[in-house]
Amino acid sequence: MKQERRHFDKEFKMMAVNLCLTGKSTKDIAMELGIRPELVRRWKREHESYREGSFSGHGNANLTNEQKEIAKLKKELRDAREERDILKKAVSIFSRNDGKYSNS
Template sequence: MSKKERRSYDKSFKLMAVELHRSGKPAGTVAKELGIGVDMVRRWSREYGVHDTRSFPGNGKQDLTPEQKEIQTLKKALQEAEMENRILKKAVSIFSREDNKCSGS
């Protein structure tokens, strides 16, 4: 069995394919002209329709709005604070158990 090499396309190529498709050419025709799959043209067009200029950031990176970046940062800070809180609760319970052992009860 041979492994297919995964091809990658840059943002300008994807935008060109989307523009051709949006200009009225069928996805099958665009795909055949560019040598790519029909599903890719449809997926890129759908993604462009949803994200517009933030489409195709590259290499799995998300192109977030400033508000989305702030939300992501705040969520990360909240998770860290919750983890610290859990650790401190465990530490308090461990130290309170050790205090009872030393008290001679």
């Protein structure tokens, strides 16, 4: 039988990270809280990287403004390339000399 996945709120994660900052080992903290030590280490790493932006929830990436802008520009570039490729194919189809697609 499949075990249900546990979800932890931001306050719980922050409490675990704060306990790490007191000098206790992640293994001890994990045992006290009933979770795996890997979770505590990951939460600590995320908090060190993003500070206030950490633990946004629901798998949303914590991106800086620059990273958001880069992601937006990459998406626009991908869309423009796709549109260009479609137009190239359309031009090649309509420029054939078999008379199928022209009035001549």
